[in-house]
Amino acid sequence: MDSSCDTPDIPLIDFGPFLHGSARDRAQVASSIDAAFRCHGFIYLSNHGIEQGKLDECFEWSRRFFGLIEEEKKKMQSLHYRGYSGVGNEKVREHICMKEGFGCGNPEDVSQPNIWPPEELLPDFRAFMEDFFQCTILVHHLLDSLSLALDLSSTDSLSEKHIHSLFNFDLLHYPAVPTQLLHSGNIARIPPHSDFGTLTLLFQDNVGGLEIADLGSANTEKSAEFEKYGSFKLVKPVLGTAVVNIGYLLMRWSNGRWKNTIHRVVGPPMREASTNSDNPRTVEDTTPERYSVPFFAVPDPETVVEALPGCWNIDVPKKWKPMHAGNFLRRKRKGIYA
Numbered sequence: 001m002d003s004s005c006d007t008p009d010i011p012l013i014d015f016g017p018f019l020h021g022s023a024r025d026r027a028q029v030a031s032s033i034d035a036a037f038r039c040h041g042f043i044y045l046s047n048h049g050i051e052q053g054k055l056d057e058c059f060e061w062s063r064r065f066f067g068l069i070e071e072e073k074k075k076m077q078s079l080h081y082r083g084y085s086g087v088g089n090e091k092v093r094e095h096i097c098m099k100e101g102f103g104c105g106n107p108e109d110v111s112q113p114n115i116w117p118p119e120e121l122l123p124d125f126r127a128f129m130e131d132f133f134q135c136t137i138l139v140h141h142l143l144d145s146l147s148l149a150l151d152l153s154s155t156d157s158l159s160e161k162h163i164h165s166l167f168n169f170d171l172l173h174y175p176a177v178p179t180q181l182l183h184s185g186n187i188a189r190i191p192p193h194s195d196f197g198t199l200t201l202l203f204q205d206n207v208g209g210l211e212i213a214d215l216g217s218a219n220t221e222k223s224a225e226f227e228k229y230g231s232f233k234l235v236k237p238v239l240g241t242a243v244v245n246i247g248y249l250l251m252r253w254s255n256g257r258w259k260n261t262i263h264r265v266v267g268p269p270m271r272e273a274s275t276n277s278d279n280p281r282t283v284e285d286t287t288p289e290r291y292s293v294p295f296f297a298v299p300d301p302e303t304v305v306e307a308l309p310g311c312w313n314i315d316v317p318k319k320w321k322p323m324h325a326g327n328f329l330r331r332k333r334k335g336i337y338a
């Protein structure tokens, strides 16, 4: 970890003053976000402008969707990260992912059409999910805060490179599984990985299980090696907050200033074993189900990602060559977690 990072905890940042405050408030929030992403790559964000009621409703829809019979869900499968993906469909480095998902993209993205359940099966599901795309507004505010932290000119501004907002989000359901299965070695909820876009907003229920790499614990930035040698710390659910993290492209764009921290999903922390039960256990037999909703932002495909002004100078040279975002995203989407 950077020597200026004096806290091991993921900072909780109140975004209210950025959305509603003075120029000075905005600058202060921008500077705290910048510092947090430099140290941790992850923040909790409160007062982010997305109503709790909307988020509760989204999780309710997700429960209803995954409660459909398998046969109906399978009719919504596709090969392009839209629609349904069944439990165990994804494999990452020999690990089977014990999750099912439903992917939605920007309704305006005609190159990747969405797949919806028939209206008679889940009336109003589609309308809700299309509206949930409003999270895009928060992504743009966050990009504005990062542009402010770097003092970028309006032509360099990050929001201007996300004009088409070709973002996507997933409803994720991790079904309840025998705990032993998750310890058997080749089955995981999500193995260690980092996201490949710019920013991810993550909404999670109160079950827990998301963990991020403890950056001081292994001398590597590779997910596969971290899996063997690194240690992880819990990103416990905090009511009323979104978790926000940096993806590979924004790490690279910032010349490594903001960290795209490796994370994974495991079973939640064990509860205390009951002492007065007839059958005391130290390990829960069943890992409870969990729901989450990650919302992924990516730059416009024609964007060239190259170290931003303020992220390099004569002493801190550019670490990477310029890269075409669209080509990179096409390659990454073929093999989702790296």
Ligand SMILES: O=C(O)CCC(=O)C(=O)O
Pocket (backbone or CB within 6 Å): 172, 190, 195, 202, 204, 210, 263, 265, 292, 293, 294
């Ligand atoms: O479910 C979660 O908490 C994390 C999901 C995630 O990391 C991902 O989909 O990239």
Ligand SMILES: [Fe+2]
Pocket (backbone or CB within 6 Å): 193, 194, 195, 263
């Ligand atoms: Fe992720």
